[in-house]
Amino acid sequence: VKHPVVTLTTDFGTSDHYVAAMKGVILGICPGAALVDISHTIPPYSILDAAWVIGQAWRSFPRGTVHLIVVDPGVGSERRALVAEVEGYRFVAPDNGVLTMVLDAAKSSRVRQIAIATYFRRPVSQTFHGRDIFAPVAARVAAGLAASRLGPLIEDAVRLPTGSPRQTGQSTWEGTVLHVDQFGNVVTNFSLAEWPGLDTKPFRLKHSKINISQAASTYAAMIPGKLCLISGSSGYWEVSCNQQDAGKILCAKAGHPLKLRLLPK
Amino acid sequence: VKHPVVTLTTDFGTSDHYVAAMKGVILGICPGAALVDISHTIPPYSILDAAWVIGQAWRSFPRGTVHLIVVDPGVGSERRALVAEVEGYRFVAPDNGVLTMVLDAAKSSRVRQIAIATYFRRPVSQTFHGRDIFAPVAARVAAGLAASRLGPLIEDAVRLPTGSPRQTGQSTWEGTVLHVDQFGNVVTNFSLAEWPGLDTKPFRLKHSKINISQAASTYAAMIPGKLCLISGSSGYWEVSCNQQDAGKILCAKAGHPLKLRLLPK
């Protein structure tokens, strides 16, 4: 590949030198790499948020892209390091569940434990495997190293429980909030694929004590100030409010329960 | 072009995957592109702030650069999408006024409505035209597609009212605050071009109840703690305070009125 792409997702923030140190290591090994930040403001140690962000971003990149994820509360412990091949993409990450949404969505995948230390930066610090292990391995893979050279296939990579909505009655389901984004869009775990046309049926979606019973096809079509269900770019039904912050209005956070009732027409 | 530059200006923030998704789409279409972030912390939906930021940045880049601006409260509505050619630069943006300061400053420009959907990403979501329309079109333009292939010339692109200072008496003018930057520099709409040598004349500039009557040629030359007028890098007279935040001292915000009086020598 002439211009291999390497993306970075961490909880390192951008004030310190940590992200830059990883980029320096990558460019030393793979000089033509195009480096793209996905997010460095994953809440510290939040594997679930990292899993969401990479799960949303990976397929927007060209095949061959190496996605490097370092949200790693277990750094220095015995947790494994992984390299995964998924539909032509490669992932380098700790084995703690950050790849859950990628692997759940994948048609096929091959996950390996990184068992060969040949490509690590020396000396390996106890506290910064992002720079010393994950970045150099990702750079080698971007530069053409076959994943099979790094270690054996495994079948038991850590997966987080994500969960689909659960039917609780004849026309009622309980789901959860997957994510609240920067604009306050509240992403539910009711997927567009499994709930097609939800916006065309009478429904009531409840978060805490607030009901949402309207849907809209665009933000601009929403009555200002009105919470609406909308078919989001995330692949899930989202609750939004035109030019306002639905997340704040609802006080919604990832993990909160949602109740859906389909109403008779 | 061997290394086409594509810049990005959005109100998406950098916590979510939205900016990265746009970059992934661009690199899939134009693999050698050099991607440069201008700002992703435009206040949500603030077309005026986006217009200011791109208006300040565009000419620092090499000719041929494609400037992509996605601050788009009207996403999904009938608002048009634009591609503009200005002095060798190209702009891809929604037609909502974000190009106002670029077009106001340009010696000449050609603005087109994007009318051909050939280059859009499929399917086009209702809520994320940045990824599905603007990014792929910008990438095609960066990769060499002629703007003329995208749609017809238009003459009525949306422009925001920006306004020059207004004379209110024989030696008095009313202007406004255009922008307060990260350091607290307060940019006025008294331009260096139309007000040359303002710092060499006796003057009084008033914001709310505070008067500024001193000028300085450098920050280092300012008396610490003293508000001074200075010839800013923005092309406008600015009010600054050496190593302090003039914006906070004045409680100044974009849009606030300013009164200038030229005094007898």
Next chain:
Amino acid sequence: VKHPVVTLTTDFGTSDHYVAAMKGVILGICPGAALVDISHTIPPYSILDAAWVIGQAWRSFPRGTVHLIVVDPGVGSERRALVAEVEGYRFVAPDNGVLTMVLDAAKSSRVRQIAIATYFRRPVSQTFHGRDIFAPVAARVAAGLAASRLGPLIEDAVRLPTGSPRQTGQSTWEGTVLHVDQFGNVVTNFSLAEWPGLDTKPFRLKHSKINISQAASTYAAMIPGKLCLISGSSGYWEVSCNQQDAGKILCAKAGHPLKLRLLPK
């Protein structure tokens, strides 16, 4: 060099167009440059923080990298501008001490005053030398210009007092906090090189009224909630707390004193 790397360290923040303007200038002069942000959230005017961040980051990059640092409270005054060659790396920065930790750590270095204005952007503003002087000079150097073409060698570049721990008794020393990072890791000025095996001896490290007397080899090995000494990736002993913010627990800030006592075994 085919893909010259230019890094940027500033206190400009990322909301305004300032960083992007510098990047545009660099790409106009050195089109193939790989631009890497180190940090743009150095506290405004904090030369010490900038010195720390570049001091930590520079060696992670490939030799030949040009490190551009613009934290420049003296912009527009008579302070000198520097180009330094250190172990194959190049640095472009104001002469105010930001290179202190790089020069302190270097085996050898050659520092020059930038005396030739040939490569500056015209006109040079009074307030934005980052765009008009430092960025174009850094880009020329990245594109192959010899540093010797820019001005004479100097021996008196400004250095900040950094200081090593001071012995205050037979088994007591006084040191300081060098830095508190985004995770709350508290970096001391007890270096790993001069204090090897500190974690294997009985010790008491005191910050204000809190004592730290435990050490750990990894974050994962720490008892949750317990402050521990750990061999940090920075090259110094650090005080950390597994998945908690040691900096907040200690209310520690850069410059705070630390007292170390070695205890009898």
